[in-house]
Amino acid sequence: MGNIVFWTLIRLAVLIPVMWYLLETIRYRYWIIWIFIALYIFVIHPAVIAYKKFAEKSKPVLENTLCSTCKHFDESAVLCMLYDKHVSEDEIPCGGSAWEPD
Numbered sequence: 663m664g665n666i667v668f669w670t671l672i673r674l675a676v677l678i679p680v681m682w683y684l685l686e687t688i689r690y691r692y693w694i695i696w697i698f699i700a701l702y703i704f705v706i707h708p709a710v711i712a713y714k715k716f717a718e719k720s721k722p723v724l725e726n727t728l729c730s731t732c733k734h735f736d737e738s739a740v741l742c743m744l745y746d747k748h749v750s751e752d753e754i755p756c757g758g759s760a761w762e763p764d
């Protein structure tokens with residue numbers, strides 16, 4: 663999840679000066695529409711696609727692992743907050759020994 667936010671901010675940081683330069687030099691009419699189109703194409707759409715992939719990849723972990731019922735599990739990051747490690751279907755960082763009900 664942090665990766666998605668990071669790359670969204672990077673794309674936004676690149677897009678702002680590019681749009682600023684283009685709008686200053688070319689003097690587009692309807693500039694506000696171009697800004698929204700560029701924001702959607704280069705920032706919002708890639709973020710939505712990345713989030714959908716992340717949600718799809720996380721689904722088995724959220725449904726099938728012991729961690730999904732543990733109070734130390736952070737669903738938004740698929741992370742064990744106790745061990746500060748990502749959880750996968752194949753690897754439970756504590757091996758089940760530190761599990762506590764949610």
Ligand code: SF4
Binds near residue numbers: 732755
């Ligand atoms: S403490 Fe153990 S069971 Fe709980 S989230 Fe972390 S790894 Fe999973």
